[in-house]
Amino acid sequence: MENNQTMPDGIRPSADAEALLHLSGVRKRFGGVVALDGVSFALRAGEVHALVGENGAGKSTLIKILCGIVQRDAGEIELAGAPYDPHAPGDAKSAGIQVVHQEFNLLPYLSVAENICFEDMPRKHFGMVDYTSLYAKARKALDAIGLADVDVRRPVESLGVAHRQLVEIARALMGESRILILDEPTATLTERETQRLFTIIAGLRAKGVAIVFVSHHLQEVFAICDRVTVLRNGASVMTADIAATTPEQLVSNMVGRQLAAAMAAEKTVDTGGKTALSLRNLRHPASPFAEGVSFDLHYGEMLGIAGLVGSGRTELLRSIFAADVAVSGELQREGAPRSYRNPGDAIADGIGFVTEDRKEEGLILSMPIAANVTLASLKDVSRLGLVDKNKESRLTQKLGGEVRLKYGSPRDAASTLSGGNQQKVVLAKWLANKPRVLLLDEPTRGVDVGAKAEIYALLRGLAEQGLALLIVSSELPELITLCDRILVMSKHRIAGEVARKDFSEEHILNLAYKDERRHGQH
């Protein structure tokens, strides 16, 4: 993209003399997974600097490094001209870096005041808490961010999410802060509280605090930020003054230009199969909208579900599988209405569910590979309630061959396998059941490139055999490579459908962000 050339290509930290915080070439691996692959970033005092990127681009890892939760593998970080190397969250706090994390870190049964002052409780003699000054300190902190209407003696659990978020911010500001990092601070806020937060941010900026603002909401970035840095695949790919860029340009930098074409191998779109699964206004309990989700999935089809984190993709799969029972709407198998009461019903009706989290939901790590493979089909390898271990081993060997599992023995614990092979065990578990519809949630998360290619080939093979596949993925190239159609979700609804001929990351991302934009205009 020509704009890319006119941008300061990459970042030259040494050139930015005003910078308070300097990062250059920061790298981090978790096992075999590269999380950060050369991040350079400069933060000036008194600026609001946006950090944007797709899911998994490395924003969270970068923040964890800055606040000392994880340590970088390589790269330089300078804070006010001196090397900065935090080993624990305390180091970051004493250096004046405060973070408001995406997940709440509040203590629900303690009062607002106790939460705000938890790191430095005022004391009286014998180490007793000095409640008078505790409440006074907390009151002052809340007033400072315009939260005069909250009683500091109230337990945090009685507050709504939005107020909790603001209390979290007040708590972060209790320490001496030179840098405030806000990780998706508006995700749980309403329009009004977001405006309140923006006012707080503007006030802090005026005092010379440097603010890092992480957000998926581009209109917010354009509303309050001075500069923006884009991360892609763990690397910083662009930094620009907000006035000199556009939302479209940010999206295209988040996505990257060159890959799409190469990945989109020829694939014959074949959706001529019979309808396998239809949803009509199916609504997960967490969905705020009664209209729910509606679509048809055909045999032999690979249907992708794209969307931001929290857009309701996993919840959709869980409600189809009755892992969470839908509150309203209808589900049809081959045109006939069904109401599954539990996963067992869904399995009996030919549905399989490869979950997002192998360790928590997919595998029983300490049990043998064979026991994992047959976990959902124990009836087939048993007689009169007795497990036939020979039959079980044979089935494991057969399916292990089909999914190209690399393993020692069917009796080895599943924990001995690599991530990619663990994922293949999860696939084998569902294939053992001979499903007709397979739901897959992030089927290649934490899987190395080689295993990824094998899983792609396997999934294509399954579709050719006539299975209906519904694939949720945060990696757009993955969906673009595999799918015949992609549905884009936003806030538990289908924001749009993209046919294979129209596949482009930009188009899909624009749909994913569509609601955000619309939301921002009024």
Place this chain on the structure above:
Amino acid sequence: MDSTDIDRSPAGRADFAAVSKTVLREAGIGLALVVLIIVFSVTTQHFLTASNITNILTQVTINLVLSIGMTFVILIGGIDLSVGSVLSFCAVVAGTVMTLPGLDPALAVTLAVISAVIAGIGFGLFNGFISAYWAIPSFIVTLGTLNIARGAALQVTNASTIYSFPAAFNAFGSRTIYGVPVLFLIALLLVAIAWFVLAKTVFGRVLYGIGNNEEAARLAGHNIFFYKIAAFTICGALVGIGAIIYMARLNIASPIIGIGFELNAIAAVIIGGTSLSGGRGSVVGTLLGACIIGVLANGLILLGLSDFMRQMITGFVIILAVILDKYRERLTKA
């Protein structure tokens, strides 16, 4: 034959390796038991005598039966604190039935056994249903049941002791075959059945699965609710059998028996290498754990230690067993 083909395949051999790994795990506990036996045989005169061995086996029996049931519950990540009180309740129910006037002795005993097991199953169902349906930790539910069952036993009997059971029943309780108490043989049979259920059946497999990863088991289509209730019910049934064994041995049924039995049963299960967080362990380990507790108690008394010292040492052994298990876990993982 089909099975020999499998055994010659690489997977079959590895199967054998995996099996021997579990055998090794239990061999460690067995080794500890053997060491204890050798130490006491050398240091005391009377340990290795036929009458003392009979004595130990008699003392181990009740705890062993309760520990078998406890193994099922702990394997699914639960715990049952109520077994001592429920044992007492089952015993007074059975005792009342057995001493009903005008019953033929054989019929009286049969009805008593059935009523004890039914009472145990009743409390097991109660524990399992409440903890599974309302997702209440079984620690809390069974703490409640502990009081309920004890209170019920006292209420039913008006706090009095029941005795004078049929003579044949009393005689059965002290019968031995080649010095081995018949009651202990019954307990061994129960161990064998429990081992079979846990190691060979689909039911056992799913119990292990739930103990390891409940959500994965649920998403694989298993009815967690049923399995949880079943584990507690099995435990309750075994408590009923334990109550009958207690009565056969001591010829009484009283609302104040069984106090603290739950802790001995938990100790046997833990010493036997079953993980308190569920999903790992075996009933063979539990057998060895119960024997270690029994041998230790007996040997220390023979050594002339006071009962208080014995209690302290047993406490240390429980802690030691768990520490050793941490190392064993590392070894088997490598």
